Every structure is written in structure tokens, then in C-alpha cells.
Amino acid sequence: TGNHWGYGKEDGPTAWHKNYPVAEGDRQSPIDIIPNQTSHDSSLGPIVLNYDHCTSINIANNGHSVVVEFEDSDDRSVIRGGPLDNPYRLKQFHFHWGGKGCHGSEHTVAGNSYASELHLVHWNAVKYKTFGEAATAPDGLAVLGIFLETGDEHRWLHMITDALYTVKFKGSVTDFKGFNPKCLLPSSLQYWTYLGSLTTPPLHESVIWIVVKDPIVVSEKQLGKFRTLVFTGEEEDQRTRMENNFRPPQLLKGRKVRSSN
Numbered sequence: 001t002g003n004h005w006g007y008g009k010e011d012g013p014t015a016w017h018k019n020y021p022v023a024e025g026d027r028q029s030p031i032d033i034i035p036n037q038t039s040h041d042s043s044l045g046p047i048v049l050n051y052d053h054c055t056s057i058n059i060a061n062n063g064h065s066v067v068v069e070f071e072d073s074d075d076r077s078v079i080r081g082g083p084l085d086n087p088y089r090l091k092q093f094h095f096h097w098g099g100k101g102c103h104g105s106e107h108t109v110a111g112n113s114y115a116s117e118l119h120l121v122h123w124n125a126v127k128y129k130t131f132g133e134a135a136t137a138p139d140g141l142a143v144l145g146i147f148l149e150t151g152d153e154h155r156w157l158h159m160i161t162d163a164l165y166t167v168k169f170k171g172s173v174t175d176f177k178g179f180n181p182k183c184l185l186p187s188s189l190q191y192w193t194y195l196g197s198l199t200t201p202p203l204h205e206s207v208i209w210i211v212v213k214d215p216i217v218v219s220e221k222q223l224g225k226f227r228t229l230v231f232t233g234e235e236e237d238q239r240t241r242m243e244n245n246f247r248p249p250q251l252l253k254g255r256k257v258r259s260s261n
């Protein structure tokens, strides 16, 4: 029913334009970032994250990814600085990943993709009253993208992966309090930034993208736990493993990508 979409052959990224024509718009995401074609902008200040009083609420399987939601009724957890003219409130974070051993990030760097990509989704509550309203405005959202590469075990990611068995099926939600996503960031927040869109339907062109250059390192075992989730609901007879839930890079269409120093 409704505009169901997914990552399969029939309902995947190449079919999204039928229900979401903006898929062929001029500021779609993700993109391939080519570092030596980005413009260094010394006016771009550092990204500042004030997550110290963030309030995580729950972790959920929405049939497309695993999502951790935050309390966003005030400015207790915000991102500011960099390309942003206002503070943007943390709403949720989620991941995109590949199949065993193959890649799963959405943004790529000089044609190279990472194993996974974390998206911290924020909205401009100074200019807009609700997330929904912000999500349709050209400066409504700011998404911080963090690459994940495989190697040593990540010392804090187990807090997420240990909860994944509780949200195996689409539509499952579990309490998830006291988690601060600052523990998932690399030490350097050097970044690229450009104007883009949501990478999932409705693909609104409302995102100021801030893609952090340095990846975090997680183990193959930790990443494998994401693949124990399924796209399908518990009541369905299909058990389709949740993997390769990423949109491939879209045309730049003349956009500039700026680099912090």
C-alpha cells in the first residue's frame, strides 16, 4: 500500500523516480566526492557538536535501516558552525551498509566506497516549527555523514550492535536510553560540505551535507550484526536480510563541494 520503496531490483534506487520524480533533480544525494576537485574555503569554521545533554529515546527497525531517535523538543543536542547559519537539532541517526565484504557507504571518495556510513540527522528549529516542515525546506536539514571502515573492533559500537537482536524485524522498537553518539565520531572533524537531498524517499532537496573526511574503524564482526536485521515484518513469511541499503552516487549537476581546512 502507499508509496512502498526498497533496495531490491523492482523497488530500488533506479525505480524511485516513478513515485518520487525529484530523484532526477539538481541537488540529489549521495555524490562521489573528488578531493582534488573540491574548493578549500578558509571561511568555513569548525563543526561544533553540543551533544552533552542529548536524550536518546529508542532504537527501531523501520524496514530500511536501524534508527536511534532523540528528544528534539528543545536545543539540548545541536550541531552548529561550519556551513550552518543556525544551530540544527539532533533528531535521529541511522546507518547504511553493504553485504559481506562488499561496500555499503552512500557517499564515495574518488570512486572509493567504505563498508558503511552513519548519518546523524539534524533540523533547523530556528526557522521551522517541525521536522516535517524543515524536511521540505532548502536549508531545513543538516546531515553529518561518518564513514565506517573495517579493521579493529570499535570500543563503543557494541552498545548499538548488542541491541540489534531486539529490532530484527521491520516495525520493532525498543527503549534505548543514555546513548551519546559523540562516541561514534573520529578524532578529526575535517569535512566536505555541499547542498543535497535525503538519500531515501521522499528524496527532499533539503539537506546541507557535512561529510567527515576521516572514517571510524569497526570490526567485520560488528558490521555483520547489522546484517542480522531483516527488511521484512515478523508476520511476513519472507525473511529478506537487511543489507546493501544504500543509494549509489548521483550526478553533481554543477554543484560545488567545499572543503574545510
Ligand SMILES: NS(=O)(=O)N=C1NCCCN1
Residues within 6 Å of the ligand: 119, 121, 143, 197, 198, 199, 200, 201, 202
Ligand atoms: N539517508 S538520509 O539522507 O538521512 N535520509 C533520511 N530520510 C528520512 C529521514 C531521515 N533521513
Ligand SMILES: [Zn+2]
Residues within 6 Å of the ligand: 094, 095, 096, 119, 199
Ligand atoms: Zn541516511
